[in-house]
Amino acid sequence: MYASGxxxxxxxxxxxxxxxxGSVAKDVRRLGLARKILGYDNNxxxxxxxxxxxxxxxxxxxxDKKLAQAELVLLAVPVKSFKDILPLILPNxxxxxxxxxxxxxxSPLLKMMCSHDYENIRFLGGHPIAGSENFGPSAAQNNLxxxxxxxxxxxxxxxxxxxxxxxxxxxxxxxxxxxMDPESHDQMFASVSHLPHILAYACIxxxxxxxxxxxxxxxGAGLKDFSRIAxxxxxxxxxxxxxxxxxxxxxxxxxxxxxxxxxEKIKNNDKKKLVELLALSKTARDRWML
Amino acid sequence: MYASGxxxxxxxxxxxxxxxxGSVAKDVRRLGLARKILGYDNNxxxxxxxxxxxxxxxxxxxxDKKLAQAELVLLAVPVKSFKDILPLILPNxxxxxxxxxxxxxxSPLLKMMCSHDYENIRFLGGHPIAGSENFGPSAAQNNLxxxxxxxxxxxxxxxxxxxxxxxxxxxxxxxxxxxMDPESHDQMFASVSHLPHILAYACIxxxxxxxxxxxxxxxGAGLKDFSRIAxxxxxxxxxxxxxxxxxxxxxxxxxxxxxxxxxEKIKNNDKKKLVELLALSKTARDRWML
Numbered sequence: 013m014y015a016s017g018x019x020x021x022x023x024x025x026x027x028x029x030x031x032x033x034g035s036v037a038k039d040v041r042r043l044g045l046a047r048k049i050l051g052y053d054n055n056x057x058x059x060x061x062x063x064x065x066x067x068x069x070x071x072x073x074x075x076d077k078k079l080a081q082a083e084l085v086l087l088a089v090p091v092k093s094f095k096d097i098l099p100l101i102l103p104n105x106x107x108x109x110x111x112x113x114x115x116x117x118x119s120p121l122l123k124m125m126c127s128h129d130y131e132n133i134r135f136l137g138g139h140p141i142a143g144s145e146n147f148g149p150s151a152a153q154n155n156l157x158x159x160x161x162x163x164x165x166x167x168x169x170x171x172x173x174x175x176x177x178x179x180x181x182x183x184x185x186x187x188x189x190x191x192m193d194p195e196s197h198d199q200m201f202a203s204v205s206h207l208p209h210i211l212a213y214a215c216i217x218x219x220x221x222x223x224x225x226x227x228x229x230x231x232g233a234g235l236k237d238f239s240r241i242a243x244x245x246x247x248x249x250x251x252x253x254x255x256x257x258x259x260x261x262x263x264x265x266x267x268x269x270x271x272x273x274x275x276e277k278i279k280n281n282d283k284k285k286l287v288e289l290l291a292l293s294k295t296a297r298d299r300w301m302l
Numbered sequence: 303m304y305a306s307g308x309x310x311x312x313x314x315x316x317x318x319x320x321x322x323x324g325s326v327a328k329d330v331r332r333l334g335l336a337r338k339i340l341g342y343d344n345n346x347x348x349x350x351x352x353x354x355x356x357x358x359x360x361x362x363x364x365x366d367k368k369l370a371q372a373e374l375v376l377l378a379v380p381v382k383s384f385k386d387i388l389p390l391i392l393p394n395x396x397x398x399x400x401x402x403x404x405x406x407x408x409s410p411l412l413k414m415m416c417s418h419d420y421e422n423i424r425f426l427g428g429h430p431i432a433g434s435e436n437f438g439p440s441a442a443q444n445n446l447x448x449x450x451x452x453x454x455x456x457x458x459x460x461x462x463x464x465x466x467x468x469x470x471x472x473x474x475x476x477x478x479x480x481x482m483d484p485e486s487h488d489q490m491f492a493s494v495s496h497l498p499h500i501l502a503y504a505c506i507x508x509x510x511x512x513x514x515x516x517x518x519x520x521x522g523a524g525l526k527d528f529s530r531i532a533x534x535x536x537x538x539x540x541x542x543x544x545x546x547x548x549x550x551x552x553x554x555x556x557x558x559x560x561x562x563x564x565x566e567k568i569k570n571n572d573k574k575k576l577v578e579l580l581a582l583s584k585t586a587r588d589r590w591m592l
Contacts, residue, residue: 092573141520141521141522142522143522143524144523160522161520161522163520190520200513200517200520201520203508203509203512203513203517204509204513204517204518204520204521204525205521205522205524205525207505207508207509208505208524208525208528208529209524210561210564211501211505211528211561212528212583213564213579213580213583213584214557214560214561214564214583215497215498215501215557216583216586216587217560217579217582217583217586218493218497218553218556218557218559218560219493219494219497219586220582220583220586221556221560222493222553222556223490223493223494227490227493227494228494228586228587228590229590230431230451230453230480230490230491230494231431231494231495232431232432232433232450232451232495233434234433234495234498234499234530234531235494235495235498236591237527237528237530237531238498238501238502238527238528238529238530238531239498239528239587240524240527240528241524241527241528242583242584242587243584243587243588243591244584245584246577246578246580246581246583246584247577249580250573250576250577250580251573253564253568253576254568254571254573254576257568257569260568261565261568261569263508263512264561264565266508266511266512267504267505267508268558268561269508270504270507270508270511271500271501271504271554271558274500274503274504274543275551275554278543278544278547278550278551279547279551281544283382283540283541283544286540286543286544287536287537287540288536289503289507290503290536290539290540291536292507292510293502293503293504293506293507293510293532293536294503294532294533294534294535294536296506296507296509296510296518297506297518297529297532297533298533300518300519301526301533
């Protein structure tokens with residue numbers, strides 16, 4: 013499972029020990045990817061669990077002087093918190109350390125990192141495509157990233173060593189790493205992730221608004237699977253929708269256009285055209301599943 | 303697994319031996335619910351499989367004189383085909399036989415059954431909430447209905463014995479049977495089943511329209527589960543959307559209203575309200591999952 017040539021870190025810092033950060037901590041520990049894990053989490057309710065699960069060798073509320081020991085600093089906090097946490101990292105991070113993250117939206121953080129204050133930090137964005145509708149350190153699990161995709165988003169000023177180190181870090185946990193520019197990443201995930209999430213939330217709300225409480229209980233596996241992502245963290249997803257609104261909102265508009273076209277075919281009893289449109293979707297999905 | 307008091311039929315007829323009809327046939331055979339299965343399917347490509355899977359003791363393209371032997375006639379064809387198949391059933395069905403179906407939309411068939419031609423047939427609508435995105439006799443499976451809900455939709459003229467017999471038939475296969483009037487059924491399923499299906503189809507189409515082919519490949523488990531139902535049979539779902547359009551289209555409108563409200567909160571950067579709305583959906587779904 014070990015990517016060839018991966019040198020364990022003396023110390024790694026993980027800021028945010030929820031589902032993603034906690035699962036990284038478990039793999040780092042289990043696979044020996046670092047000799048020491050410095051953990052930071054400002055949610056004190058999580059501290060007991062973080063300690064009992066041994067997710068960190070050192071635990072504090074917020075980045076402090078100890079952070080200077082870390083060769084890799086992993087930001088695994090909600091994307092909206094980046095702007096609050098970066099000023100706390102800046103005075104403490106080692107000039108040789110690499111800073112990376114796990115956020116679902118890449119452009120806003122990159123924008124911050126390009127500002128004068130942060131220009132000397134070695135930064136590379138990352139996004140492991142793994143998760144679940146559960147959250148918090150109790151949801152952390154071994155092997156969460158094994159076989160999953162992880163996208164890293166280098167740009168012009170990213171140094172080659174950072175790319176190599178971060179790539180190998182994720183590969184050591186079994187992830188399939190690919191590179192994409194931050195803008196394309198946000199464009200694509202607006203479509204394949206953020207759009208389905210907003211639709212799932214809206215569908216469940218539309219059903220609860222108009223039907224009795226029993227309605228959901230009468231549904232089958234279809235709606236259960238379809239709406240699983242509507243059980244995800246509202247806080248985290250509100251942040252993602254807001255951070256990536258520039259890319260997401262046009263996708264919602266495009267979706268509504270497709271939906272209107274299906275509605276029109278139904279109203280016109282145009283079965284032939286309706287079957288054609290549904291078949292296009294089925295073909296696209298089936299091809300993807302191959 | 304046997305519901306107490308269930309009397310096996312001498313003969314049952316199953317019209318349409320796809321996923322649902324074929325799975326009923328398997329359970330009838332395995333559980334000894336009838337001594338003979340008369341099978342009808344106008345798709346000749348299916349006949350080889352129906353025979354090799356022993357889904358019927360007698361197999362023909364369309365309802366014929368043999369049908370008169372059946373004490374229970376189960377229509378498991380797409381809802382849109384009811385109007386073509388009923389005239390073939392009418393001259394052959396025994397006057398004491400019970401006719402039932404498995405369609406996802408209940409009112410249109412009931413309307414037909416209330417017409418003068420069919421008024422002497424003992425009819426009771428049924429809808430097992432079971433299925434998968436796969437279809438055809440090759441998708442048929444044992445125990446498909448075990449632990450699943452099955453709704454039967456009696457109305458004024460339905461005789462009590464028909465209700466009892468059909469209820470026990472599904473209960474013998476392990477289904478949890480409940481009664482609902484056909485109108486309420488169609489109203490509810492427009493919402494918990496037909497709406498999510500149209501959204502899943504539309505979402506996949508919106509993504510394929512605007513993104514490169516790779517886009518879907520980069521997505522995670524979220525979209526996979528969300529869109530599973532978009533791999534369902536286009537023919538069957540076009541029929542359901544068309545048959546239940548009177549109930550479905552207002553649900554699509556209600557959904558679009560909710561979606562617009564989420565869009566508005568995003569545009570206004572109203573995080574507080576956005577989190578509130580998403581949390582409502584999460585709560586509704588989590589309560590349902592308990």
